[in-house]
Amino acid sequence: MKILVCISKTADTTAKIAFTPDQKSFLETGVQFIINPYDEWYALVRAVELKEQYPDTVLHLITVGGADTEPILRKALAIGGDAAFRVDLQPISIEQVAISIAAHVRDQGYDLIFTGKETIDYNGSGVGGYLAGLLDWPFISLATHFSYDGNIAVVEREIEGGRETDEAPLPLVVSCQKGIAEQRIPNMRGIMTAKSKPLQVLEAPQEARQPLLQIDHFALPPKKSGVHLIEPGNEAELVRLLHEEAKVI
Amino acid sequence: MAIFVFADQQKGAFKKASFETLYYASQLAKQQQQEVVAVVMGEMNSATSLQDLGRYGARRVLHVDGNWLNDFDARLYARILKQILNQQEASLCVLPHDFNGRALAPYLAAQWGATLLTGVTSLPDAQGCFQKQVFSGKAIAWIKPNAARQVITLLPNTFTPQPADQQAEVAQWQPLQEEAQQRRIRVKEVQTTQGRVPLSEASIIVSGGRGLKGPENWGMIEQLADVLGAATACSRPVADAGWRPHHEHVGQTGLTVRPNLYIAIGISGAIQHLAGVNGSKYIVVINKDPEAPFFQAADYGIVGDAFEVVPRLIEAIKKYKGIS
Ligand SMILES: Cc1cc2nc3c(=O)[nH]c(=O)nc-3n(C[C@H](O)[C@H](O)[C@H](O)COP(=O)(O)OP(=O)(O)OC[C@H]3O[C@@H](n4cnc5c(N)ncnc54)[C@H](O)[C@@H]3O)c2cc1C
Ligand SMILES: Nc1ncnc2c1ncn2[C@@H]1O[C@H](COP(=O)(O)O)[C@@H](O)[C@H]1O
Numbered sequence: 001m002k003i004l005v006c007i008s009k010t011a012d013t014t015a016k017i018a019f020t021p022d023q024k025s026f027l028e029t030g031v032q033f034i035i036n037p038y039d040e041w042y043a044l045v046r047a048v049e050l051k052e053q054y055p056d057t058v059l060h061l062i063t064v065g066g067a068d069t070e071p072i073l074r075k076a077l078a079i080g081g082d083a084a085f086r087v088d089l090q091p092i093s094i095e096q097v098a099i100s101i102a103a104h105v106r107d108q109g110y111d112l113i114f115t116g117k118e119t120i121d122y123n124g125s126g127v128g129g130y131l132a133g134l135l136d137w138p139f140i141s142l143a144t145h146f147s148y149d150g151n152i153a154v155v156e157r158e159i160e161g162g163r164e165t166d167e168a169p170l171p172l173v174v175s176c177q178k179g180i181a182e183q184r185i186p187n188m189r190g191i192m193t194a195k196s197k198p199l200q201v202l203e204a205p206q207e208a209r210q211p212l213l214q215i216d217h218f219a220l221p222p223k224k225s226g227v228h229l230i231e232p233g234n235e236a237e238l239v240r241l242l243h244e245e246a247k248v249i
Numbered sequence: 250m251a252i253f254v255f256a257d258q259q260k261g262a263f264k265k266a267s268f269e270t271l272y273y274a275s276q277l278a279k280q281q282q283q284e285v286v287a288v289v290m291g292e293m294n295s296a297t298s299l300q301d302l303g304r305y306g307a308r309r310v311l312h313v314d315g316n317w318l319n320d321f322d323a324r325l326y327a328r329i330l331k332q333i334l335n336q337q338e339a340s341l342c343v344l345p346h347d348f349n350g351r352a353l354a355p356y357l358a359a360q361w362g363a364t365l366l367t368g369v370t371s372l373p374d375a376q377g378c379f380q381k382q383v384f385s386g387k388a389i390a391w392i393k394p395n396a397a398r399q400v401i402t403l404l405p406n407t408f409t410p411q412p413a414d415q416q417a418e419v420a421q422w423q424p425l426q427e428e429a430q431q432r433r434i435r436v437k438e439v440q441t442t443q444g445r446v447p448l449s450e451a452s453i454i455v456s457g458g459r460g461l462k463g464p465e466n467w468g469m470i471e472q473l474a475d476v477l478g479a480a481t482a483c484s485r486p487v488a489d490a491g492w493r494p495h496h497e498h499v500g501q502t503g504l505t506v507r508p509n510l511y512i513a514i515g516i517s518g519a520i521q522h523l524a525g526v527n528g529s530k531y532i533v534v535i536n537k538d539p540e541a542p543f544f545q546a547a548d549y550g551i552v553g554d555a556f557e558v559v560p561r562l563i564e565a566i567k568k569y570k571g572i573s
Contacts, residue, residue, distance in 0.1 A: 013501050013521045017387040037502050094355065094365050120385050120501055120524075125346070126355035126367050129323060133359025138433035139323045141352035144495070154437075158496060159348045160259060161447025164321075165438040175352075178502060179495050212364030212396040216378045219389050221527070227534070227544045232553030235565040238533065241549060243569065246531045248453065248510040249477060 001057045001148075001170075002108070005047045005081065006101060006115040006127065008036040009065060009072040013120065023217040026121075035072050038116025038177060040079065045181035046146055047114050048080030054150075058082055060108070064091050064100045064208075070199065078186035078194035089204035092211045098130035099208040105135060111170040112153075117142055117177040125175075132173035140166055144179030251309075252278050253334060253342040255326075256287040256302060257349050260439075261294030261319075265405070265450045266345035268305045272410035273403050274343045275306025276372055284308040287417065288333055290326055291318040303417035305410050311422040317429045320436035323352040328431055329424045331361045346402035347449065354402045363398035370407045385501050385524030404528075405449065406507040448497065451480035453510045456499065456526075458484040460515020460536065460555060464492035469559045470514065476566045482506065484516050500525035515555045518543025535559065 011017075012032040019027055034040075044061070051057040061076050061084040063069045073084045087100040105113065115128035125141075132139030144163065145156035148170075155166045155174060186194075230238045242249045254274045256267040274285045287307040289299060292314060299310045313329055330353070334342060342357065344350040346368045358365035370389075371380035378391035382404070394401075441447070448454065455474040457467060467481075474481045481497060488498035499506050501521040511529035515536060516522060523546055526532070534547040537554050544550050551558050 011384070013524070017384045019388070041502070094367070095358070098355075098359065122383055123381075123385060123505075124365075124367050125351045126358075126365050129352050129355030130359045130365060132324070133327060133356040136324070136360075139352055139356055140434065141323070142348055157348070159439070159441070160264060160449055161445075162439065162441030163496070164436055164440075167435045167437055168433055178498065213366060213392055213394045216376065216391040216393055218383070218391075221386070221389055224546060224548065227547040227550045229544075229550050229552065232551050232558055233561070235551070235558065235562040236568070238549055238551065238562065239565045239569045242510065242531070242533070246510070246548065248531050249566070249569075 001050070001054055001112065002060070002110045003047045003050060003057060003112045003114065004060045004062055004105065004108070004110045005039065005044050006113065007039045007044070007061050007063045007073060007076045008116070008119050009033050009063065009069045010036045010119055010121045013037070017220065019218045023219060026218065033072065035076055036116050036119050038118065038120075040076065041183040042176040042178060042180045043114035043116050044076055044079055044081070045184050046176060048184070049181060050148065051080065060085065060110075062087065062101055062104060064089055064097045064204075066090050073199060074194050075186070077197045077199075078190040079184055080190070081197070083198040083200070085200050085202055087202045087204050089208060091208070092215055093213050094124045094126035094130050096208045096211050097127045098134055100204050101127075101131055102134040103205040103208070104202060105131075111172075112148075113171075113173045115173070115175045117175050128173050128175035135171075135173070137171050137173050138168045139173045140168060141175045142177050143174045144177060146174060146176070146180055251284050251286045251337065251339060252281075253337070253339050254285060254287050254307070255330065255342065255344045255350070255353065256289050256307075257345060257347070258289065258291060258293060258297075261292055262297050264345065264347065266347045266350070268410045269405060269408050270343055270345045270403050271302060271305035271307055273372075273408045276408070277343070278306070280372060286311060286337070288330060288422075289313065290329065292316055299419045300416040303415040304412040306413070307417040310417045310419045312419060313422045313424055317432070320434075321349050322432050322434040323349075323356040324434070325428070325432050326353050327356040327360050329428060330357050332424060333422060334361060340397055341399045341401065343401050343403060346404045350402050354400050358400040361398055361400070363400045364394045364396035365400050366392055366394050367402045368404045369401055370404050382528060385505070386527045387524065404507065406452070445474070446478065446480045448480045448482055448499075448504060448506060451506070452508050453477045453479035453512075454482050454506055454508045455479045455512045455514070456482035456484070456516060457487060457493075457514050458516030459486050461487075466556070467493065469563065473512070473559055473563050473566075476563055476570065476572065484522050513543055514559060516543060517541050518546060
C-alpha cells in the first residue's frame with residue numbers, strides 16, 4: 001500500500017495572536033510553530049500504525065509551504081514516514097493547497113490519503129474534500145476510526161449527535177480527528193533517522209499560484225466587558241440574569 | 250439568478266443548520282436581489298414538508314428523491330449538485346458548515362471549479378468581504394472571494410432564522426440514471442444518542458472539567474442539562490480519562506461549539522479549551538478558584554464549590570420553570 005499524509009504548519013496552540021499594524025498579516029515574531037495537531041496526532045500516527053500492520057507500505061508526507069516548513073516536515077518524519085515532499089508555495093487558500101497536492105498525487109499511485117480535520121490557524125476544514133474532488137476519489141470526513149483489511153476500508157465518522165460507519169474502496173481520502181489514533185512522541189531513533197530521510201522540493205503547479213480569494217484584513221474579537229460575579233448561595237439571581245438580561249433561558 | 254442552498258436532512262428530517270443556512274441565504278439574496286433555491290436529496294419522512302422551506306426563505310425547492318440518496322456520500326452528492334448548478338447557471342452555492350457540509354462543500358467546489366470559503370459568520374460587507382473566525386476563534390478574518398463560482402459554508406448557530414409565512418414551490422429534479430452507480434461509500438450503520446440534543450446543534454451546553462473529580466459526579470451535570478434542555482460537554486482531560494465519551498470533548502482538538510449559553514463547571518479555562526467555546530454568546534463559569542482564567546472569558550460567574558453551587562442552581566432553575 002502507498003499512503004500520503006498531508007502535513008501543515010501552524011502556530012502553537014498557546015501562541016499570542018497579534019497582527020501587523022496594517023492588520024494585513026499575522027505577526028510571527030516570538031511565535032513557535034508546530035505540526036498541526038490533527039495532522040500529527042491523528043492522521044500521521046494512524047498512517048504509521050498501518051505501516052506497522054502492513055510492513056511493505058510506503059508512507060509519504062507532503063506539505064505546501066515555504067522553506068520555513070522544513071523543520072516541521074523533519075519533525076513529522078521523526079514520528080514516521082519514508083520520504084517527504086514540499087511543494088514550494090505560500091498558500092493562502094484551500095484550493096491552492098489542494099491543487100498543489102493533487103498535482104503530486106497524479107503520478108504517484110497512492111491508495112490512501114490522510115489529512116487532518118482542519119488547520120487550527122485558518123480553520124478551513126476543506127483541503128481533504130477539495131483534494132478528493134480534484135482526484136474524483138471518494139472522501140470520508142472527520143473520521144474517528146479507520147481500519148483496512150487489505151480490500152476495503154471501514155471508517156467511522158462523526159455526524160450530528162452520533163457516529164456513522166462507512167465502507168469504501170481504495171483509493172480514498174480521509175480527514176482524521178480525535179479517536180482515530182493516540183498521540184505519539186518521537187523517539188531518539190526516529191529523530192536521528194529523520195535527518196537522512198529524503199525531502200524533495202517540488203515546483204508549484206501553475207494553476208495553484210493565484211489564490212481565488214483574498215484576505216482583506218484580520219482583527220481580534222471584541223473584548224468581553226468583564227465578568228459579572230454572583231455570590232454563591234444566590235443562584236436565583238444568576239437564573240434571573242440569564243432570563244432577563246442575557247435572554248438565553 | 251438564484252442562490253442555491255443545500256438543505257441537508259438526517260433520517261428524512263431537516264437539520265437545524267439547514268434552516269439557518271436557508272435563512273442566511275435569503276438575507277444574502279435580499280442584498281443581491283436574487284431568489285433562493287433549496288436542493289434536497291433523498292426521501293423525506295411524512296412529517297416533513299418541502300413547501301415549508303419557504304418559511305426560511307426558499308422560493309423554490311428542487312427535490313432529488315429516491316432511497317439511493319438517503320445516505321450521504323460526498324462524491325455522489327457533489328456530482329448531482331454540480332449537474333443542478335450547471336443546468337441552472339448558478340454561481341453561488343451555500344451549505345451548512347456541519348459534518349456533511351464540511352465534506353460536500355469542498356468536494357463540490359473542486360468539481361465545479363469554484364472558490365471555497367468555509368465557516369463564514371456574516372453577510373458580505375460593502376467591499377464584498379465575509380467574516381470568518383480564524384485561529385480557533387481567537388481572531389476574525391475578512392475574506393473576499395475572487396472567482397465567478399463560489400461555494401460558501403455558514404458556521405452553525407450564527408444566524409437565527411425568523412420564519413415567515415411563505416411556501417416554496419416544489420419541483421422534482423431527475424438526475425441521470427447512471428448516477429446511482431456512482432456511489433462509492435456504503436453506510437453500514439448510523440448510531441445517534443437518543444433523547445439529548447446533539448452537542449453541535451445545542452443552544453445551551455453544560456460542560457464539566459477535571460474539577461468534578463470523577464465520572465460518578467456527572468449526575469448533577471446531566472440533571473442541570475436536563476432542566477435546561479441542554480447538551481453535555483467536557484474538557485479534554487475528562488474525555489482522555491474516559492470519564493465521558495470522546496465526542497463530548499470540546500476545544501482546540503475537539504468540537505467547536507457556539508451555543509447561546511455555555512456553562513463551564515470545574516474547568517480552568519485553558520487557552521485550548523477556550524478556542525472551542527469562545528464563540529458562545531454567553532458564558533457562565535462556576536469554579537472554586539477566583540484566579541481561574543475562564544473567568545476572564547465569562548459573562549457571569551460564581552466563585553464556589555461546584556458540589557454546592559450546581560445542586561442549588563438546579564433548584565433555582567426548577568423554581569423559575571415551575572418544575573417541582
Ligand atoms: C495542543 C493541545 C491541545 C489541547 N486541546 C484541548 C481541547 O481541545 N480541549 C480542552 O479542554 N483541553 C485541551 N487541551 C488541554 C488544556 O491545555 C487543559 O489542560 C485542559 O483544558 C484542562 O482541563 P480542565 O479545565 O478540566 O482541568 P484543570 O486544568 O485541572 O482544571 C480544573 C478546574 O476545576 C476547578 N475546581 C476544582 N475543584 C472544584 C470544585 N469542587 N468546584 C469548582 N471548581 C473546582 C479548579 O479550580 C480548576 O480551575 C489541549 C492541550 C494542548 C497542549
Ligand atoms: N499547506 C498545507 N500543506 C499540506 N497539507 C495541508 C496544508 N494545509 C492544510 N493541509 C491539510 O489539510 C487539512 C485541512 O486543512 P484546512 O482545510 O486548511 O483546514 C490539514 O489538517 C492538513 O492535513
